[in-house]
Amino acid sequence: MRHVARTIAIIVAVMLAGCDGGSVGVGSGGEAVAFFDKPFDGDYPVGNFFDHDAPLASDNNGFVVDHTGARRAVGEPGAGSDGHDGYDWGMVEGTPIKAVATGEVVHAGDGAAAPCPLLPGSPVVAAKVVTVMHTAPNGDRYLSSAGHFSSISVAPGADVRAGDEIGISGNTGCSTAPHLHFEVHRWVDQRWVAVDPYGWTASGPDPWAQHPQGTASAALWKPGEAPTLVIP
Numbered sequence: 001m002r003h004v005a006r007t008i009a010i011i012v013a014v015m016l017a018g019c020d021g022g023s024v025g026v027g028s029g030g031e032a033v034a035f036f037d038k039p040f041d042g043d044y045p046v047g048n049f050f051d052h053d054a055p056l057a058s059d060n061n062g063f064v065v066d067h068t069g070a071r072r073a074v075g076e077p078g079a080g081s082d083g084h085d086g087y088d089w090g091m092v093e094g095t096p097i098k099a100v101a102t103g104e105v106v107h108a109g110d111g112a113a114a115p116c117p118l119l120p121g122s123p124v125v126a127a128k129v130v131t132v133m134h135t136a137p138n139g140d141r142y143l144s145s146a147g148h149f150s151s152i153s154v155a156p157g158a159d160v161r162a163g164d165e166i167g168i169s170g171n172t173g174c175s176t177a178p179h180l181h182f183e184v185h186r187w188v189d190q191r192w193v194a195v196d197p198y199g200w201t202a203s204g205p206d207p208w209a210q211h212p213q214g215t216a217s218a219a220l221w222k223p224g225e226a227p228t229l230v231i232p
C-alpha cells in the first residue's frame, strides 16, 4: 500500500501541473523495453508535445523541445503549453481509452482540484484521471496516466490488461476543449520522473536526461502502436 500512497501523491502533483501546464526503445539497463499498446483507436491531432526542456510547470523558458529535438516557440502548434509533461490529443468526447499494458490501477477518480487560469474566472476544477502502474519486461516500473475523462470505467486496485477500457475521453478539469492528456512516469532514484514514451530520437543529448530532476526516456510503444503525432 505504501507505494500506492506515494503514487497517488505524485499523481496529485502531476495533475496539478496538468495541461496548463538518445535512448530509443532501451530501458535504464540497456534492454529493449517497448511494451505499450496504443491507448485509443484511430488518429487524432496532437495539441501538445512532451517538453524535453523541461517538462516542469515552472519551466517558462518560452519554448518546447520535442522528442526529435525540434524546438517550437510557445504559441506555435504543438507548443501551447510550456513545460508540458505528456501528450495531448484533441479528441471528441466519448472516445474509449484503453490501458496501454498489463498493470494495476493505482488511481481512478478526480485529480487534485486547483484554480484553472485557462477558464473564465479561474474556477477550481479537477480532471477525472486514471493511473495504471506497470512493470516493464526489463523490470523497470512505470505509471501511465490519462486525464480529462468524462467517465471512468475502472476502480483503484483493479488489474487491467493492455486494451482494457479504462475510461471515456472528455473535457473535465483544466481544459478548454475536449482532449486526452497522456503522461508517463518511470521509477528512478526512488522517485517518479516524467518520461517521454516516444523516447529521444535526436542525435544530440536529451536536455531532460541532463537535467538534475530529469532522466532518459525510452521509446515505450511497441512497433506500430505509437499514436501518430500529426499537428493540425
Ligand SMILES: [Zn+2]
Pocket: 018, 019, 048, 084, 086, 087, 088, 180, 181, 182
Ligand atoms: Zn496535457
